[in-house]
Amino acid sequence: MFALRQVAKRFDNGTEALAEVTAEIAPGEFIVLLGPSGCGKSTLLRLLAGLESPSGGEIDWGHGGKPAPGEIGYVFQDPTLLPWADAAANVALPLRLRGVAEAQARARAEAALAQLGLGEFAGMRPRGLSGGMRMRVSIARALVGEPELLLMDEPFAALDELTRQKLQADVHGLWRRSGKTVVFVTHSIYEAAFLASRILMMSPRPGRIAQDFRPRLPEGRERRTSEAYFQLVASLQASVERIMAP
Numbered sequence: 458m459f460a461l462r463q464v465a466k467r468f469d470n471g472t473e474a475l476a477e478v479t480a481e482i483a484p485g486e487f488i489v490l491l492g493p494s495g496c497g498k499s500t501l502l503r504l505l506a507g508l509e510s511p512s513g514g515e516i517d518w519g520h521g522g523k524p525a526p527g528e529i530g531y532v533f534q535d536p537t538l539l540p541w542a543d544a545a546a547n548v549a550l551p552l553r554l555r556g557v558a559e560a561q562a563r564a565r566a567e568a569a570l571a572q573l574g575l576g577e578f579a580g581m582r583p584r585g586l587s588g589g590m591r592m593r594v595s596i597a598r599a600l601v602g603e604p605e606l607l608l609m610d611e612p613f614a615a616l617d618e619l620t621r622q623k624l625q626a627d628v629h630g631l632w633r634r635s636g637k638t639v640v641f642v643t644h645s646i647y648e649a650a651f652l653a654s655r656i657l658m659m660s661p662r663p664g665r666i667a668q669d670f671r672p673r674l675p676e677g678r679e680r681r682t683s684e685a686y687f688q689l690v691a692s693l694q695a696s697v698e699r700i701m702a703p
């Protein structure tokens with residue numbers, strides 16, 4: 458689907474965020490970018506979205522140019538919802554900006570909210586929703602345009618542990634049902650182990666891909682408690698200790 462070839466990013470102030478990132482990402486993968494703070498994960502996500510250009514190497518999206526608006530969904534750590542608009546209007550916003558008529562945009566927004574388990578809450582404003590629900594609205598907004606590629610930048614970092622686990626399970630389930638390609642950034646080993654079909658471990662800045670894991674864990678309830686899950690956590694832990702060694 459797309460390929461990164463020796464992608465480097467040096468900012469104008471001289472900061473070298475990424476050095477020689479090379480990877481091929483196939484349609485339908487759930488990629489987790491795992492690495493310490495400041496290693497260039499968000500930078501890599503912005504490059505994948507076409508929001509910034511690499512200073513070296515190239516990104517190939519598989520169809521020539523940069524992705525068009527609507528081809529990619531982007532979820533940030535902060536849900537960034539409009540406080541005066543209800544959940545459905547927030548989710549409909551990207552469609553409205555693309556000229557979709559209000560009634561149709563609202564209907565699609567309500568369907569997207571229902572997919573995230575918020576069918577009943579379409580008329581609620583963000584103030585009336587919990588942190589986890591606001592993040593669900595934000596994910597629905599990223600999915601409403603039916604993007605092929607979903608980019609998520611530490612979306613659950615501000616949530617409590619149990620809410621976070623529920624959202625992880627729901628996003629993992631959505632991914633399995635939809636067949637979309639997901640690139641998800643986190644610095645949590647446990648989150649990476651639970652979510653990913655593939656984990657790209659990044660080294661400290663300037664970021665490179667230090668290790669590429671393709672775990673096979675059981676689906677369903679035993680996913681988080683299986684032997685394979687704990688073995689994966691241990692492997693990721695060992696890898697983190699290696700890359701962080703002085």
Ligand code: ADP
Pocket residue numbers: 468469470472473474492493494495496497498499500501662
């Ligand atoms: P991560 O998401 O892994 O924490 P980032 O991609 O945000 O890391 O940042 C990687 C490095 O690049 C950091 O040192 C950060 O300070 C720097 N950086 C990020 N954006 C910019 C920018 N626009 N200009 C200069 N330096 C930046």
Ligand code: MG
Pocket residue numbers: 498499500610
């Ligand atoms: Mg970041």
